[in-house]
Amino acid sequence: MNNSVLDKAQQLREAVRHFYRNEMPAGLRDKSHRHQVLDKQDYLQWMQLLDQKGWAVGHWPKEHGGQEWSLLERFVFEDELARLGCPWVIPFGVKYVGPVIYTFGSDEQKRRFLPGIVKTEEFWAQGYSEPNAGSDLAGLRTRAIRDGDDYVVNGQKVWTTYAQWADWLFCLVRTSTEGKPQSGISFLLIDMRSKGVTVKPISTMDGYHHVNEVWLEDVRVPAAHLVGEEGAGWTYAKFLLKNERTAGAIVGQARHVLDRLTLYARETQVNGEPLINQPLMRNRIGEFELRFLALEVASYDAVMAMLEERDNGGEASLVKIRGTELYQEVTDALLDAMGEAAMVFDPAALHTADGLPPLGPQDTGGILKEHFYNRANTIFGGSSEVQRNIIAKVVLGL
Amino acid sequence: MTTDLETIGMLRDSLERYAADNYAFNDRLGMLKDSSGYNEKVWNDLAEFGFLTLRLPEDMDGLDGDANSVGALMEVVGKYLMQEPFLISGILSTTLVARLGDAGQRERLLQGLGSGQMLFSCSLEHADDCLLEDNRLSGRLDLVIHGDAAHGFLVAVRTGAGEIKLGLVNASAPGVQRNPCRLLDGRGAARVVLDNAEVELLDTPADGLSIEQHIDLLVDEANAALCAEACGMIDALLNTTNDYLKVRTQFGRPLATNQALQHRMADLYLLRQEAFALTRAAERAISQPAAERSRIVSGARAYISQAARKVANEAVQMHGGLGITEELNVSHFYRRIMLLNNLLGGRDQHFSRFVESSLGAA
Numbered sequence: 090m091n092n093s094v095l096d097k098a099q100q101l102r103e104a105v106r107h108f109y110r111n112e113m114p115a116g117l118r119d120k121s122h123r124h125q126v127l128d129k130q131d132y133l134q135w136m137q138l139l140d141q142k143g144w145a146v147g148h149w150p151k152e153h154g155g156q157e158w159s160l161l162e163r164f165v166f167e168d169e170l171a172r173l174g175c176p177w178v179i180p181f182g183v184k185y186v187g188p189v190i191y192t193f194g195s196d197e198q199k200r201r202f203l204p205g206i207v208k209t210e211e212f213w214a215q216g217y218s219e220p221n222a223g224s225d226l227a228g229l230r231t232r233a234i235r236d237g238d239d240y241v242v243n244g245q246k247v248w249t250t251y252a253q254w255a256d257w258l259f260c261l262v263r264t265s266t267e268g269k270p271q272s273g274i275s276f277l278l279i280d281m282r283s284k285g286v287t288v289k290p291i292s293t294m295d296g297y298h299h300v301n302e303v304w305l306e307d308v309r310v311p312a313a314h315l316v317g318e319e320g321a322g323w324t325y326a327k328f329l330l331k332n333e334r335t336a337g338a339i340v341g342q343a344r345h346v347l348d349r350l351t352l353y354a355r356e357t358q359v360n361g362e363p364l365i366n367q368p369l370m371r372n373r374i375g376e377f378e379l380r381f382l383a384l385e386v387a388s389y390d391a392v393m394a395m396l397e398e399r400d401n402g403g404e405a406s407l408v409k410i411r412g413t414e415l416y417q418e419v420t421d422a423l424l425d426a427m428g429e430a431a432m433v434f435d436p437a438a439l440h441t442a443d444g445l446p447p448l449g450p451q452d453t454g455g456i457l458k459e460h461f462y463n464r465a466n467t468i469f470g471g472s473s474e475v476q477r478n479i480i481a482k483v484v485l486g487l
Numbered sequence: 488m489t490t491d492l493e494t495i496g497m498l499r500d501s502l503e504r505y506a507a508d509n510y511a512f513n514d515r516l517g518m519l520k521d522s523s524g525y526n527e528k529v530w531n532d533l534a535e536f537g538f539l540t541l542r543l544p545e546d547m548d549g550l551d552g553d554a555n556s557v558g559a560l561m562e563v564v565g566k567y568l569m570q571e572p573f574l575i576s577g578i579l580s581t582t583l584v585a586r587l588g589d590a591g592q593r594e595r596l597l598q599g600l601g602s603g604q605m606l607f608s609c610s611l612e613h614a615d616d617c618l619l620e621d622n623r624l625s626g627r628l629d630l631v632i633h634g635d636a637a638h639g640f641l642v643a644v645r646t647g648a649g650e651i652k653l654g655l656v657n658a659s660a661p662g663v664q665r666n667p668c669r670l671l672d673g674r675g676a677a678r679v680v681l682d683n684a685e686v687e688l689l690d691t692p693a694d695g696l697s698i699e700q701h702i703d704l705l706v707d708e709a710n711a712a713l714c715a716e717a718c719g720m721i722d723a724l725l726n727t728t729n730d731y732l733k734v735r736t737q738f739g740r741p742l743a744t745n746q747a748l749q750h751r752m753a754d755l756y757l758l759r760q761e762a763f764a765l766t767r768a769a770e771r772a773i774s775q776p777a778a779e780r781s782r783i784v785s786g787a788r789a790y791i792s793q794a795a796r797k798v799a800n801e802a803v804q805m806h807g808g809l810g811i812t813e814e815l816n817v818s819h820f821y822r823r824i825m826l827l828n829n830l831l832g833g834r835d836q837h838f839s840r841f842v843e844s845s846l847g848a849a
Binding site for chain 2: 224225292369421424425431457467469473
């Protein structure tokens with residue numbers, strides 16, 4: 090194993106910690122720590138802070154402004170941010186569409202779009218899922234028909250995160266209905282201000298507006314905004330999905346909430362004794378620690394396998410299944426431990442800096458919000474069921 | 488007193504028919520925006536049906552129903568996500584007044600409670616958070632469900648001598664401050680602070696039990712009722728999910744054709760059957776001696792808490808993204824189950840109680 094790879098990753102981890110302690114604006118740190126709702130301005134500030142550190146696109150090639158991080162550095166970066174409870178790195182520009190554009194896009198597309206992605210001057214959203222194409226993404230029906238120098242696009246996307254803020258939508262569309270479903274798909278970049286684009290919010294049970302329906306009605310998209318070749322969209326989507334499934338944030342998030350549970354159990358007195366001394370709680374946290382240990386070492390092995398190109402295709406699925414399931418169970422346990430305090434929920438209070446809950450610690454409302462929304466962690470980005478299918482098919486050959 | 492099965496079936500059917508006609512999920516989002524978080528008209532109708540006197544004996548103009556009949560209605564409450572204070576005021580408060588009040592208090596209070604004109608909330612779990620002196624009560628009641636709307640609070644309090652008393656505090660009396668909040672399922676609640684508030688004791692226990700024994704019994708009855716509510720929700724989630732798997736098509740075939748999902752649904756079905764059986768056992772146990780009663784009731788709650796959570800998690804998961812939206816009832820059941828699992832003791836508390844009464848204290 091290459092020592093310099095390990096050293097560089099460790100240095101990055103320490104730099105992230107130092108940044109969090111010493112450089113992150115207190116307002117943003119506090120809001121994020123209590124899981125308050127972050128608005129677009131907060132995210133702009135956050136992404137631009139990361140850019141100033143050279144971290145927003147650390148994993149990109151140097152020629153496009155990146156630092157050519159190894160997969161391990163990338164893993165460690167996201168892991169550490171999540172452990173500390175930082176806002177997430179909004180992936181749509183820097184992680185998803187950016188690499189697709191610099192790998193498959195035209196020179197004009199690179200020139201036009203990459204700088205705005207690096208600096209988060211333009212917000213991107215992902216137009217993938219449709220009402221009848223969720224796990225079965227290749228079943229998508231949004232139609233794009235060539236008309237002169239344009240494509241005319243009609244259809245509906247769903248679960249589109251932050252579409253309400255987005256300037257651009259990278260979108261999978263069907264340009265042909267011939268052959269296998271995968272072969273007629275193309276990858277288009279759609280200006281959200283185009284005529285015929287309508288965004289409708291979907292309310293979710295955490296009471297916050299993350300996701301949307303995006304309706305496309307006779308939207309004219311210049312053919313120059315087709316990425317790569319017509320009909321090759323599925324290849325680009327798979328390439329992108331590979332970038333989506335970097336595991337660091339999943340591991341860090343599980344660690345963060347397990348630390349929160351342990352802290353709660355230490356600070357809370359029950360009958361004159363810390364909750365953590367109760368055998369049931371001790372046992373439960375102990376089981377979680379053991380599972381986290383397994384997750385952490387297996388994730389690390391998975392990254393090293395990918396790094397050394399001896400991966401078998403099941404690595405990312407392992408991390409996603411184990412990490413998201415552990416995360417959800419730990420938040421379940423945390424809310425159990427909080428008891429009465431976890432029965433009160435006022436989503437509106439999460440929008441205000443001083444919106445403190447009537448009972449329980451300051452971050453009670455935020456913990457509930459995260460718990461609700463993160464029920465989707467085992468659904469999006471390839472549900473746990475799809476991940477198990479991947480292991481059965483790709484690894485086990487069943 | 489045992490209510491016969493036919494009567495229980497009639498009770499369940501009448502509320503079920505009423506809810507099917509008057510409690511459509513589509514009206515729910517509007518109702519949640521109302522200040523009380525429940526439907527006043529429905530509340531009056533429940534009173535009209537006599538449901539708020541279900542647990543009162545006939546000589547107090549009640550229906551003389553047993554725990555099993557309460558459970559029958561609570562299943563429907565769960566299935567339709569009913570928000571009205573049926574259990575808190577209509578069952579628990581009326582029963583407390585009937586069992587602990589003197590003739591004058593019963594005369595004065597039961598008519599209003601039974602007709603739904605008067606609404607009481609209970610605080611039975613915070614006996615050590617309040618101080619009782621000369622018929623004045625000071626302290627805090629951390630979370631009182633429907634405490635935002637209640638006219639009175641029935642409060643269990645431990646005296647200096649270690650004895651449990653039950654007091655009634657008028658919600659609009661001087662020294663009562665309530666801070667309203669909303670629960671996970673949109674029902675109203677309040678944290679109540681009492682500062683030398685006047686309290687009226689209900690101090691005439693019937694049947695030779697102490698006040699503390701009466702309160703313990705009532706809490707177990709409430710726990711059995713919560714089990715039944717959970718059963719109603721489990722059943723509804725199971726049916727909704729089953730239907731969805733049959734109609735949702737991915738990869739060219741209905742989700743229901745995946746054997747892996749079939750097996751998961753079969754496991755949920757087993758949990759459903761166990762939950763109903765445990766609920767019936769808990770209801771039967773209400774008439775048994777205290778030790779056996781609390782063992783069965785807490786065992787049922789511990790098992791059903793976990794079962795309900797499992798069913799709720801799986802229902803969300805199998806509905807995919809739809810499962811976490813406001814528009815679908817699945818997320819509403821999910822939140823209500825989360826809430827239920829912290830009402831009157833969480834899973835660990837009930838599990839510990841079950842272990843201790845099964846094995847003896849360590």
